[in-house]
Amino acid sequence: MTKFKRILLAAALGLPFAGQAMAQTKIEGLHVWTSASEVGALKVITDKLKTMGFEWQDSAVGGANGANAQQALRTRVAAGNPPAVMQFLGFEGLGWAKEGVLRSLNDLYAKNGWKDALPPVMLQFLQQDDTFFSTPINMHRQNWVWANKAVFDKAGIAIPTSWDELIASAEKLKAIGVTPIAMSDESWQIEELFESMLIDVNGPDFYKKAAIDLDETALSSPEMIKTFELLGKVRGLHDAGFTGRDWAAATNLVANGQAGMQIMGDWAKGEFLAKGMKPGADFLCFPTPTATPNYKFVFDTFGGFKIKNADIEKGQDAVAEAIMDPEVQKKFNLIKGSIPARLDVPMDDFDDCAKRSFSDRVAAIKNNAIYGSLTDGFAVEPRFSGVFQDVVGKFFVTDMSAEDAVKSLVDGINNAR
C-alpha cells in the first residue's frame, strides 16, 4: 500500500517534469518587423521552427527606423539579459560581434556548406575574424525605379536609359500635370536617390572608393560635385506636400497615378501588390538608369547572443537552420518582396521584378558591381552614413551649391573618423 502510494506520488511529481521536457523550448527573438507583410513573412520562419521543436517568443520593437529596437537591445545586453536571437541590419551585428557577445555559427556553416550558397559580398556582414555569427534570410535591392504604367503611357515616356533621360521624362510628366517624382523631404529618402546617382553616373568602382572606402580624394573629386549637381536638378520635380511624407505614402502616390515614379528599394513593391496591381501591366519596376549595370543590396540577418543554456543554444541553431532552409527562404521572400539570400533557390514562383532582381544579382556578382546600400547601412558604419544623410538632405532642401556640399561632406566624414 505504502509502496503503491509512493509510486503514485512519484508519478504525480514526475509527470509535470516530463511534461515540461516535452513542451517546446521558448526562443525569444527581438526584431523590428511590424507591418502586415513583415509579420506574415516572419511567420514562415517561426512555423518552421515549431516543426523543429522550438517555440518562437516574439519581441517586436518597431519604430524610428530600427533605432528603438537598438535601444532596447542595448539596455538588455547591458543588463545581462540579451534576447536569444536578434535581427541585424548592416553593421549592427558586426558591432556586437566585436564586443564578443555573439555566438559562433561556424560549425553549422561548415556542416551545411552555407558559405558557398551565399553571394560572397554578403559574407563580410556575417562574420567577424572568420567567425560566422548570423544567417541572412533575404536580399532587397535598393536601386529601383517604381513607375505607374498608365501615367508613363499617357505622357509617352519609355523606360529611361540614363539619368538625363529620366530627368527629361520627369519634365514631360510635369507638363501633363502629374507630380514627376514622388518623394519626401526626409533626408534618408533623398539619400536613396543620391546614392543611386552616385553609382550609376560614376560607376561601381568609384562608388566603392567614395561610399565604402571613404577615400578623401574620391570624396572631394569633381565626380562628386557632378553627382550633387545632378541631384540638384531634381529639386523642382516633386510636389509641395512632400514634407515629412512616409515612403509608403509616396509609393501610394505612384500607385494611384498622382505621381509618375519613385526611386526606392523593393520594399515598395508590396504597396503595389497590396492594391492588386501587376508588375509590367499596372506598374513598372526597373533599375535606376545607368551605362554600368550595378546592384545595391540591403538584407536582414539573425544572430544569437551567448547564453549559457544548452536548450537555448539548440534553439539558436534551429533558428539559423530554419532561416537557411531554401524552402523557408522561398516562402518568406514571396511575402516580403525581397529575393532569397541563397543563390540556389528556384525563382519560378516569383514575380517579374523579383526575377529581374535575381538575374541582375547573378550578373553583378560576376562583374564585381554589387555593393551595399549607403542609406540603409550596408556601405559604411552609421556614424559615416549619417554624415552623407545630413549633407544630402540639407543640400536638397536648400539652395546650397554642389561645391559647398562636397566640402561639408569631406569635413563631416573626417570629423567622424
Next chain:
Amino acid sequence: MSRSTPLSNRIENWLPRLVLAPSLLVVLVAVYLFICWTGWISLSSSMIVPKYDFVGLNQYVRLWSTPRWHTAVFNLFVFSTLFLALTTGLGLLMAILLDQKIRVEGTLRAIFLYPMALSFIVTGTAWKWILNPALGVQKVVNDLGWTSFVFDWIAQPTFAIYCVVIAAVWQSTGFAMAIFLAGLRGIDNSVIKAAQIEGASLPLIYRTIVVPMLRPAFLSVIVLLSYIAIKSFDLILALTNTGPGSATEMPSTFMYSATFRRDQMGVGAASAMMMLMTVAAIIVPYLYSELKESRDGQ
C-alpha cells in the same frame, strides 16, 4: 509612561527623514550619479557600448565641429526664447481676460487648457498636417479662392523652426494661463479696489500692481516651460522629424541620434553635458535670485 513621550518624539523626528530617504536615494542614484556617469562617458572613446578609457576633450571637439550641432544649439535658443515669451505673454493675457468675471469662464478655461491633455506626439502629428502646404492651411485658403496664398514654412529650412514654436505655444499656453489664473485669484481684491479709488486706470493697475504680485506664478511658469523647451523631443520627432535637411534639429534629438542611431555614444554624452551646462547656466542664477529673495522676504 515617562519613556513613551521621548519615543513618540523620536518617531516624529525620524518619520520625515525615513519617508524622504527612499526618494532621496532614487534621486541621488538616478539623477546625480548618472550625470557623473554621462560626464565620464563624454571623456571616453565610447561608440556602440560604453568604454571606460580617457580621450580628454576629443568628443567635445568633435561635437563642436559638427554643423548639425550648431544648428541644434541655435534652434534651441530661438525656440526657447520665442516659446517662453509667447507662451508666458499669451497665457498671462488670457488669464487676465478670463479673470474679468465673464459668464462662461469655466467652459473657456477648459477649452484653453484642453491642448495640455494631449501628448506632444498628437500635437506634432496634427500640426504636421495643418502646416503641410498640400493638405492644411495653404490648401484650404487656396481652395477658397485666394490661389496665390503661400504658407509653406514647414518646407522652408529657415522657417521650419517657427512651425515648431507655433505648435508648442498652442499646446502650452493654456497651461501657463491656468497657473496665472490661480495666481490672480490669490491676489486680494482690496488692493485693486484701493488703487481704483486712488483713480488708477485698469491697465496701470495690472502693470504696476497685479503683474508684479504674480512673481511666484512667473517663477513656476518659467521653470516648467524651460524644462518643456529643453526636453522638446517628441514634438520635433512627430512634427518635422528634425527636417527639412536637419533644419529643426535640437540638442535632445541630436543626442538621441548620436547615441542610438550613429553609434557615437561619446559624442552623445558630450552633447548631453553641454545641454546640462546650458540649463544650469540659465536656471541656477534665476532660481538662486528668486529663492534668495523670498527667503529674505520672510
